Amino acid sequence: MATDTLKSSPGAGNATAVRRVLLDNGALSALIVLIVAMSLLSGDFLTTQNLLNVGVQAAVTAILAFGVTFVIVSAGIDLSVGSVAALAATVLAWTATSEGLPVWLAVLLALGTGIACGLVNGALISYGKLPPFIATLAMLSVGRGLALVISQGSPIAFPDSVSALGNTLGGWLPVPVLVMVAMGVITAVVLSRTYIGRSMYAIGGNEEAARLSGLRVKKQKLAIYALSGGFAAVAGIVLASRLVSAQPQAALGYELDAIAAVVIGGASLSGGVGKASGTFIGALILAVLRNGLNLLSVSAFWQQVVIGVVIALAVLLDTVRRRAT
Amino acid sequence: MSDPDELLRLEGIRKTFPGVVALDDVSFDLRRGEVHVLLGENGAGKSTLIKMLSGAYRPDTGRVLVDGAEVRIHGAQDSERLGIATIYQEFNLVPDLSVAENIFLGRQPRRFGMIDRKKMEADAAELLERVGVNVSPRARVRQLGIARLQMVEIAKALSLNARVLIMDEPTAVLTSEEVDKLFSIVRRLREDGVAIVFITHHLEEIAALGDRVTVLRDGRSIGQVPASTPRDELVRLMVGRSIEQQYPREPADPGAPLLSVSGLTRDGVFHDVSFEVRAGEVVGVAGLVGAGRTEVARAVFGADPYDAGAVEVDGHRLPRHDVGAALAAGIGLVPEDRKGQGLVLNASVQENLGLVTLRAASRAGWVDRGAQRTAAARIAEQLGVRMAGLGQHVRTLSGGNQQKVVIGKWLLADTRVLILDEPTRGIDVGAKVEIYQLINELTAAGHAVLMISSDLPEVLGMSDRVLVMAQGRIAGELPAHQATQDAVMALAVTTHAPVKDEKEEKKEMEAGRGH
Structure with missing residues (x-):
């Protein structure tokens, strides 16, 4: 159809502006509804301490999800991030604690491990022409396996200086929250301001058109998966610092939370759509939900049911909203 | 009613979408055994009109009459029941199923609950014979060229006992030889009493095939004229002005x-x-x-x-x-498949215009968005891209404007x-x-x-x-x-x-x- 639709002119007052933001972003509205509901249901929810807790709980998922956002925007999928996070943390603990390497080097090695896993994913997808689902499914297994091999199946203590990442600044501001915000800002900047970020939208929107416009799609994909692997490594380090040890079985199933956060945040699995802010909100929704349900002493079993329903509802709402406009 | 040959009549149809009046007081009628050409520029409302008949859209106001009785078409089933079949530019065929399966998709003849392949293929062969196309009912649709896909679509329409066949720019993708073949099929269907709504941008096809022409412009029916109307007159009706020279080389x-x-x-x-x-x-x-x-x-x-x-x-x-x-x-390439290869449909005009130059506009990985925007604005202005703004998604542009965007991205790159x-x-x-x-x-x-x-x-x-x-x-x-x-x-x-x-x-x- 060839009607050139005109967008409605921006609203005048503040109220309309707020309404537009909420309408444009279903996930944000859902988060606000959730926060209001939790505050009404539990007096403990809306305290500084608890909100910071929510932040800490959201941090690992959010950092993983930021990395996965790059992949999903470019119409791929990364199932390996949970395993890669565990592997990177294990590499850090092993090199620093067991092998006695300086901590800064161990951290670099851990980041390098994440990026290397991503590069392998990217190479399998770009040059091996494997579907992203399969390539990263393989990496999910390989990464977890390597973590178990290196650690011989048991937790390795984390060096103290890195464990400090799990602490607070000035006695109240948790470092994981800071890291999450920093990674979020990086994600937003990469997506909106950089060559690779804009390429992600083009590749995800129409890979063939991107290729025929001279974008080096294969190389870009390598970089995209490497970014996702790097973010996974950061998430793994943050998680291990909170646990004060690297556990080979950590972050099990986190890839699904990360994907859920991205999709709740309004990204499309068919690519070309997605934002850092959306992913951030998606991760917060999951964290608020878990935290709130804990405060309300809902059993862990029922929590899973509720979270599943919320994921479905959030995306459903978004689809309905999009169809309406 | 007045004319016993009249199959279909639309009266005072109006349809609006948010911000746009797509159709306004459009009238149209169709007789048994005629080829009625629907003529108009892109965006004139032709697609919207035929979507009313196929049940994809419902009119806001106005009446649709079939055989003189008012009907409501609420979905594909309704239009199928009324004997209306539509062949869109993008075919609705499943590439990995056989020709016969595609023709009878969802209506495969069954025996004891199992699909009766023999009967299905025999029936399909008969329909393909009627269309006059030499293709095996067992062939995979994926292996067929565009012209044959179209013939399969026509056979599918016939299998539904269609009395009204709507064809949306069927000749756009055909070579002149294939067009001749299509025309002879359409003429045969017309002799059988099928009424055909034919959309085309090729004016010479009107005199060759059509009986009557309804011209749409800006969502209104401008007039109904015989197909023998001179070309210049048709153009004038369609664009509201006369075009001096068709090929101004x-x-x-x-x-x-x-x-x-x-x-x-x-x-x-x-x-x-x-x-x-x-x-x-x-x-x-x-x-x-x-x-x-x-x-x-x-x-x-x-x-x-x-x-x-x-x-x-x-x-x-x-x-x-x-x-x-x-x-x-x-070197720059404006590919044949505009939507599939030329554009990122869900991205904005600015993004699409800047695609080729994205690399050049980046320093150390950082995109100079200001420069991208200025460049896009300049080229969009130069090409006269009709849009609400650089942020508009190219999906919602008309075909001509989309093509200008594809060409524009190459112009920006100094091709x-x-x-x-x-x-x-x-x-x-x-x-x-x-x-x-x-x-x-x-x-x-x-x-x-x-x-x-x-x-x-x-x-x-x-x-x-x-x-x-x-x-x-x-x-x-x-x-x-x-x-x-x-x-x-x-x-x-x-x-x-x-x-x-x-x-x-x-x-x-x-x-x-x-x-």
Whole structure:
């Protein structure tokens, strides 16, 4: 159809502006509804301490999800991030604690491990022409396996200086929250301001058109998966610092939370759509939900049911909203 | 009611979408055994109108009458029950199922709960026979060319006992030979009493096939005229003004060869293709669909590999299968499939215009968004892209404006050799002329244009030289003044060299590559 639709002119007052933001972003509205509901249901929810807790709980998922956002925007999928996070943390603990390497080097090695896993994913997808689902499914297994091999199946203590990442600044501001915000800002900047970020939208929107416009799609994909692997490594380090040890079985199933956060945040699995802010909100929704349900002493079993329903509802709402406009 | 032959009548149809009135007080009627042409520019409301009949949209106000009785069409089932079938430009076929399965999809004849393949294939064969197409009911749809897919769609419509057949630009994707075949099928259906709504942008087809014409402009029905109405009058009704010249080619003085292709070969696809395009020149490439024109264009641009030969720009040889190098040398490709290969539909006009220059506009990985925006605004203005703003998604632009965006992204990249593959397919008359003028501006500025087109009058009207391809080879070259429809068609249908020659040639080439 060839009607050139005109967008409605921006609203005048503040109220309309707020309404537009909420309408444009279903996930944000859902988060606000959730926060209001939790505050009404539990007096403990809306305290500084608890909100910071929510932040800490959201941090690992959010950092993983930021990395996965790059992949999903470019119409791929990364199932390996949970395993890669565990592997990177294990590499850090092993090199620093067991092998006695300086901590800064161990951290670099851990980041390098994440990026290397991503590069392998990217190479399998770009040059091996494997579907992203399969390539990263393989990496999910390989990464977890390597973590178990290196650690011989048991937790390795984390060096103290890195464990400090799990602490607070000035006695109240948790470092994981800071890291999450920093990674979020990086994600937003990469997506909106950089060559690779804009390429992600083009590749995800129409890979063939991107290729025929001279974008080096294969190389870009390598970089995209490497970014996702790097973010996974950061998430793994943050998680291990909170646990004060690297556990080979950590972050099990986190890839699904990360994907859920991205999709709740309004990204499309068919690519070309997605934002850092959306992913951030998606991760917060999951964290608020878990935290709130804990405060309300809902059993862990029922929590899973509720979270599943919320994921479905959030995306459903978004689809309905999009169809309406 | 008044006319016993009247099958369908629309009265005072109005349909609005948020912010747009798509149809306003449109009336239309259709008689048994006629071909009724629906004519209008893109965006005039033709698609919206036929979607009312297929049940995709419902009118806000107005009446739809079938056999004199008012009906409501709320979905595909309703229109199927009323005997209305629609063949869209994008076919609704499942590529990996057989022809017979596609024809009877969802209605396969069954025996004891199992699909009765024998009966299904026999019935399909009968329908295909009626359409007059030679294709096996067992063939996979994926293996068929566009013309045959269309025939399968027609057979499917017949299997639904359609009394009203709506065809949305069926000839846009066909070669003139295939169009002739389609016309004879349509005429046969008309004799059988089927009423046909025929949408086309090709005015010459109206007199050849049509009985009556309803002209839509800006969502209103402007008038109903006999198909014998002179062409100029039809154009005037359609665009509301007369178009002085349909093909406003202004030849420029050809300069040095910019693009030269020699001996380009991909085994089994195209062979020994050599040609030159000079600065300031438009070289048209004519031929039947499947002659290898698109494949050659893609190989020249580096999108696909080739086995032998060379592509040179300005005397510098390009590496094979390297889009980046072709781009750096100044070649641009406006692909045949605008939506599938030319545009990121869900991205904005600005994003799409900036796609090719994205790399150049980046310093150390950072995109200079201000510069991108300014450049996009400048080119959109220059090309006269009609849009709400640079942020509008290209999906919602009309076909002509989408094509301008595709061309625009190459103009921004200072492309010197522009390859246009079917540049005006599915574009209305007004936008076509704008694109032709753009071609004139390009050549006047010393750029070279290679234009592939199945629209013969367009190739003849806009080219300085015409290359004709047949069966993967250049069958001949005609200067503009010698290129007539007959001369081009005579070349286009040449069958090529015996197999022996080809083998010898291949050997020579392999020897030449020095393996």
